[in-house]
Amino acid sequence: MKYVVAIIQPDRLDEVLARLTEKEVHLVTVTNVVGRGRQKGVAEVYRSHKEAGSLLRKTKLEIAVNEGFVQPTIDAILAGARTGEIGDGKIFVLDLPRCIRIRTGEEGNDAIG
Amino acid sequence: MTGRTLSFWLPLAALCFSVLGAAGSALGADAQSTINSGDTTWILVSAALVMLMTPGLAFFYGGLVRKKNILSVLMQCFMVLCIISIQWVLVGYSLSFGPSVGGLIGSLDWLGLRGVGMEPAPYAPDVPHQAFVLFQMMFAVITPGLIIGAFAERMKFSSFCLFSVLWATLIYDPVAHWVWGRGGFLGTAGGWGAIDFAGGMVVHVNAGMAALAAALFLGRRKGFPQTMSPPHNLPVAVIGAALLWFGWFGFNAGSALSAGSVAVAAFMATHVAGATAGLAWCILDWLRYGRPTTLGMITGAVAGLAAVTPAAGFVTPLGAMAIGVISGAICWAAVTWLKAALRYDDTLDAFGVHGIGGMWGTLAAGLFATQAVNAAGPNGLLYGKAAQLVIQLKAVGITAAFSFVGSLALLKLVDLLVGLRVTDHEERVGLDLTQHKEAGYTVIE
Numbered sequence: 334m335k336y337v338v339a340i341i342q343p344d345r346l347d348e349v350l351a352r353l354t355e356k357e358v359h360l361v362t363v364t365n366v367v368g369r370g371r372q373k374g375v376a377e378v379y380r381s382h383k384e385a386g387s388l389l390r391k392t393k394l395e396i397a398v399n400e401g402f403v404q405p406t407i408d409a410i411l412a413g414a415r416t417g418e419i420g421d422g423k424i425f426v427l428d429l430p431r432c433i434r435i436r437t438g439e440e441g442n443d444a445i446g
Numbered sequence: 447m448t449g450r451t452l453s454f455w456l457p458l459a460a461l462c463f464s465v466l467g468a469a470g471s472a473l474g475a476d477a478q479s480t481i482n483s484g485d486t487t488w489i490l491v492s493a494a495l496v497m498l499m500t501p502g503l504a505f506f507y508g509g510l511v512r513k514k515n516i517l518s519v520l521m522q523c524f525m526v527l528c529i530i531s532i533q534w535v536l537v538g539y540s541l542s543f544g545p546s547v548g549g550l551i552g553s554l555d556w557l558g559l560r561g562v563g564m565e566p567a568p569y570a571p572d573v574p575h576q577a578f579v580l581f582q583m584m585f586a587v588i589t590p591g592l593i594i595g596a597f598a599e600r601m602k603f604s605s606f607c608l609f610s611v612l613w614a615t616l617i618y619d620p621v622a623h624w625v626w627g628r629g630g631f632l633g634t635a636g637g638w639g640a641i642d643f644a645g646g647m648v649v650h651v652n653a654g655m656a657a658l659a660a661a662l663f664l665g666r667r668k669g670f671p672q673t674m675s676p677p678h679n680l681p682v683a684v685i686g687a688a689l690l691w692f693g694w695f696g697f698n699a700g701s702a703l704s705a706g707s708v709a710v711a712a713f714m715a716t717h718v719a720g721a722t723a724g725l726a727w728c729i730l731d732w733l734r735y736g737r738p739t740t741l742g743m744i745t746g747a748v749a750g751l752a753a754v755t756p757a758a759g760f761v762t763p764l765g766a767m768a769i770g771v772i773s774g775a776i777c778w779a780a781v782t783w784l785k786a787a788l789r790y791d792d793t794l795d796a797f798g799v800h801g802i803g804g805m806w807g808t809l810a811a812g813l814f815a816t817q818a819v820n821a822a823g824p825n826g827l828l829y830g831k832a833a834q835l836v837i838q839l840k841a842v843g844i845t846a847a848f849s850f851v852g853s854l855a856l857l858k859l860v861d862l863l864v865g866l867r868v869t870d871h872e873e874r875v876g877l878d879l880t881q882h883k884e885a886g887y888t889v890i891e
Binding site: 378380387 | 675676731735737739741742745781782795
């Protein structure tokens with residue numbers, strides 16, 4: 334089992350969710366986050382002052398998948414989130430030792446889907 | 447009850463009884479009078495409108511600070527509403543509008559509104575005296591409220607309370623007397639003849655200069671200007687600006703003190719100037735930064751409303767438009783360039799908007815005033831009386847200097863007595879938690 338974490342542009346979320354659905358990946362947790370990458374954040378105008386160095390708004394997706402779904406999940410996120418511009422984000426793939434469904438107490442591959 | 451508390455409560459009780467007696471006799475004397483129900487209605491409605499400006503200001507300011515400080519700003523605004531209302535009844539009204547002592551200050555004759563009842567008001571014979579007291583009370587409340595913008599996010603609540611009461615008593619009340627009090631040395635009722643329709647000098651220059659003094663005396667917030675967060679809730683600030691604009695009709699049109707043509711002229715001028723200045727700021731942002739900003743538009747509107755305040759009942763709609771466009775431009779320049787160049791941290795631009803806007807408006811009254819709008823007022827420079835502009839210039843200079851120096855002295859005094867500024871740790875954690883043990887927003891449902 335893997336735990337896929339993706340940081341994407343907020344405006345790409347709908348597209349990424351659509352592509353995930355096409356690949357039959359339905360389980361996803363989404364949060365609004367702020368952060369910065371190599372481009373060092375954004376400049377906002379605040380009462381006619383240009384203020385640099387703010388953190389950028391991003392959207393974080395967390396998806397737990399069985400081994401067979403890892404590559405389709407990555408493909409779906411790449412297809413939905415890539416614009417080719419700076420700031421498209423990143424995908425992190427982590428090992429997932431255990432997964433338990435709270436309602437039934439099921440463990441592992443059965444619990445994920 | 448100990449002797450010490452008795453010695454405090456007994457004189458207070460005596461004062462209350464004497465006031466009750468005075469009010470009773472005044473009520474009895476209200477037989478034949480000049481009081482007019484239409485005018486009285488308008489003044490009472492206006493007083494309520496001006497009252498609403500202080501909560502409006504609270505939201506305007508509250509949306510612009512960081513999340514961790516929103517309650518501190520709302521709390522400070524509501525505190526001036528409570529504390530200055532009481533100060534006004536006990537001493538403020540008498541010091542501002544009481545019988546003049548040498549043109550400098552009102553006497554203590556009307557302490558606790560002693561003898562101030564339902565008889566025709568000396569300043570507005572169409573309405574009961576206490577209606578005028580109520581209307582003016584709301585001005586006395588919002589003026590120290592405006593200063594909050596300069597020291598937001600770093601002043602101790604206790605020192606804020608002490609400073610506000612001292613400032614209202616020793617700075618606001620004298621200036622109100624100079625300009626509006628009968629016999630005051632700057633105004634039209636026996637003074638030099640400086641005109642200030644609804645408080646360009648008394649409210650905006652006065653608060654704006656105190657704001658500059660406070661910003662300089664307290665110093666910058668930690669991290670200013672490099673790492674400051676943008677306004678945490680602009681929609682709340684927009685609600686605040688809308689309430690201010692709405693309340694401003696009472697502020698300016700109510701200052702006609704009757705429901706006639708001068709009130710209509712002031713209403714028109716107020717609205718036109720606010721609209722023009724909001725548009726002007728918006729266009730300047732658009733040209734300079736490529737985008738019209740919400741914050742710029744509401745800030746410009748407030749600047750225009752502040753600038754037209756001293757001129758409202760004296761100028762034509764087109765005169766108000768000229769006042770509006772220039773106030774939008776110079777306040778924009780003050781906030782954009784002046785603050786950046788001088789590097790003072792006027793948190794929410796109380797000086798840049800109210801100080802600069804008020805000064806321009808007071809001078810503009812000396813330019814654009816015309817007896818065609820208000821026969822009881824003077825003509826300005828553009829209508830043939832250059833001397834009026836000179837009077838306005840001198841009056842605004844005296845008001846600004848007095849407010850700046852006096853405010854610095856009071857800030858120093860309060861700093862020595864209780865300390866003005868919160869600790870570095872409290873400033874980082876935020877004033878909501880450290881001063882009030884509350885949070886504006888919960889994290890968990």
